Amino acid sequence: MPLLAEGSFNLLSVDPGLVFWTVVTFTLVLLVLWRYAWKPIIEALDARNDKIEGDLKKSEDLRKEAEDLLKSYSDKIDSAKHEVNGMLEKARKDAEDLRNKILQTAQEDATIVKDRSKNDIEQAKVKAIREIQELSVDISLKLLGNVLNQDVNDEEHRKIVLRELEKLKSSN
Amino acid sequence: MLSVMNSLALVFALTLAQAPANNQGQIVPLQKVESGVSAKETSVKEDGAEAASADVHESAESFDLNEVINHHLGDVRLRDFYIMGYNFPITKRVAMMWVAMTLLLVILIPAARSISRNAAKRPGRFTSMIEVFVTFIRQDVGENTMGHHSRSYEPFLLTLFFFILFCNLIGLIPPMGEIAVKAGELFGYQFHLEPGDIPLPLKIWSGITPTGDLSVTATLAITSFFIIQISGLVYQGIAYIKNIVPAGIPWIMWPILWPIEVLGQFTKPFALAIRLLANMTAGHMIILVFLGFIFQFQQLAIIPLSISISVAIYLLEIFVALLQAYIFVFLTALFIAGSQHRH
Numbered sequence: 306m307p308l309l310a311e312g313s314f315n316l317l318s319v320d321p322g323l324v325f326w327t328v329v330t331f332t333l334v335l336l337v338l339w340r341y342a343w344k345p346i347i348e349a350l351d352a353r354n355d356k357i358e359g360d361l362k363k364s365e366d367l368r369k370e371a372e373d374l375l376k377s378y379s380d381k382i383d384s385a386k387h388e389v390n391g392m393l394e395k396a397r398k399d400a401e402d403l404r405n406k407i408l409q410t411a412q413e414d415a416t417i418v419k420d421r422s423k424n425d426i427e428q429a430k431v432k433a434i435r436e437i438q439e440l441s442v443d444i445s446l447k448l449l450g451n452v453l454n455q456d457v458n459d460e461e462h463r464k465i466v467l468r469e470l471e472k473l474k475s476s477n
Numbered sequence: 478m479l480s481v482m483n484s485l486a487l488v489f490a491l492t493l494a495q496a497p498a499n500n501q502g503q504i505v506p507l508q509k510v511e512s513g514v515s516a517k518e519t520s521v522k523e524d525g526a527e528a529a530s531a532d533v534h535e536s537a538e539s540f541d542l543n544e545v546i547n548h549h550l551g552d553v554r555l556r557d558f559y560i561m562g563y564n565f566p567i568t569k570r571v572a573m574m575w576v577a578m579t580l581l582l583v584i585l586i587p588a589a590r591s592i593s594r595n596a597a598k599r600p601g602r603f604t605s606m607i608e609v610f611v612t613f614i615r616q617d618v619g620e621n622t623m624g625h626h627s628r629s630y631e632p633f634l635l636t637l638f639f640f641i642l643f644c645n646l647i648g649l650i651p652p653m654g655e656i657a658v659k660a661g662e663l664f665g666y667q668f669h670l671e672p673g674d675i676p677l678p679l680k681i682w683s684g685i686t687p688t689g690d691l692s693v694t695a696t697l698a699i700t701s702f703f704i705i706q707i708s709g710l711v712y713q714g715i716a717y718i719k720n721i722v723p724a725g726i727p728w729i730m731w732p733i734l735w736p737i738e739v740l741g742q743f744t745k746p747f748a749l750a751i752r753l754l755a756n757m758t759a760g761h762m763i764i765l766v767f768l769g770f771i772f773q774f775q776q777l778a779i780i781p782l783s784i785s786i787s788v789a790i791y792l793l794e795i796f797v798a799l800l801q802a803y804i805f806v807f808l809t810a811l812f813i814a815g816s817q818h819r820h
Binding site for chain 2: 314316317318319321322323324325326327328330331333334335337338339341342343344345346347348349350
């Protein structure tokens with residue numbers, strides 16, 4: 306059993322065979338993992354980081370773009386609101402003006418009509434009074450003639466009566 | 478899963494620790510292996526006739542903590558390997574190192590494949606765990622110490638970290654070879670071996686910690702030493718030899734400080750090697766000592782105490798395995814960063 310006789314434990318002994326195999330194994334592991342594990346993993350992780358970074362940048366750009374767009378749209382909406390308000394204001398003002406104008410015209414028309422009818426009434430009144438006067442003169446002359454038994458239907462008499470009537474009227 | 482392994486490890490530690498105690502003549506090949514130190518075995522054999530009538534207490538005295546520690550922590554030569562006339566024997570530690578290497582390749586290469594195949598995709602549970610470690614080593618160890626210079630050292634640092642981590646961790650997994658042999662015995666299968674030979678499963682997975690030996694840790698530390706010195710020479714040129722002394726030191730101090738700083742270059746890897754070795758050995762030893770109490774005192778009352786302390790130490794060892802792998806790599810990165818620029 307010479308192979309087993311060395312099964313002893315010494316914490317600080319260095320076994321050249323173990324050193325040799327450690328070097329061999331570690332080197333092998335280093336080379337194989339370098340080529341088949343670390344290289345692909347590092348490349349993949351870097352690629353992913355780059356992609357994430359790019360995506361973040363892109364999304365930031367998109368966000369900015371969207372914000373700008375939103376701003377321009379809200380500006381547009383604001384200006385449209387403004388415009389609409391102006392239009393409404395103008396329309397209201399126009400309507401007000403129109404109303405006022407129509408009212409004024411109507412009032413004027415009404416005044417004209419009123420005046421005219423007043424005039425008409427006045428004229429009719431004057432005419433009626435004159436007719437009444439003339440009629441009353443005629444009647445009174447006829448009566449007077451009848452009373453006096455003579456024709457007073459004369460133009461001269463007629464004038465006298467009318468003159469007297471005028472006097473009467475002016476004295477009133 | 479870990480707790481299952483843990484309890485398995487304890488059960489096997491118990492059965493194995495018992496092995497030297499119940500040698501009563503009938504020796505199975507496994508026990509031959511264990512009590513391979515033939516002087517011990519023959520003495521037990523000679524005592525066999527008297528020991529047969531001996532009481533429990535007397536057999537308890539045959540418990541030898543030294544032997545248990547030798548069995549669990551000591552290296553055993555499995556096969557001679559000659560290169561140009563020199564013998565580089567394959568031992569238990571070499572075999573376990575190869576187990577670690579196999580696991581590294583089997584786990585990391587497929588992980589790399591799946592990570593690189595769909596780099597943009599969301600990683601799975603397995604790949605993201607690998608990614609966490611890789612990113613941690615690249616950023617918190619590499620970039621943190623060396624800045625953008627770390628890129629060319631990343632493969633070395635990653636390999637160093639994962640190699641040490643796996644070597645540390647497989648020492649915590651119960652010896653699968655021993656389980657196989659015991660299971661074989663349970664089903665009546667005896668390994669037919671030449672006297673002194675070791676069953677194949679035990680050769681493959683003996684459960685020994687590869688980093689629990691100065692030869693391994695020192696080799697890794699020396700590798701780090703070379704990387705540190707070479708990177709110093711590459712980054713600073715020949716002035717590196719002069720620049721070992723920190724800037725701003727008066728010339729008069731140089732004859733004292735330069736040898737000290739040069740010595741410091743050697744103590745750094747020495748500390749690396751000893752730190753890893755001690756950490757990977759101490760936990761195992763404490764567990765063996767506490768479990769040994771059971772066989773030493775043969776009292777039922779001590780069992781819960783021994784086992785609970787062993788479980789606690791075992792859990793601590795899982796943490797220490799991770800921590801020491803990290804510390805080794807972090808310090809290496811720090812020393813490389815220190816050699817790149819004068820400070």
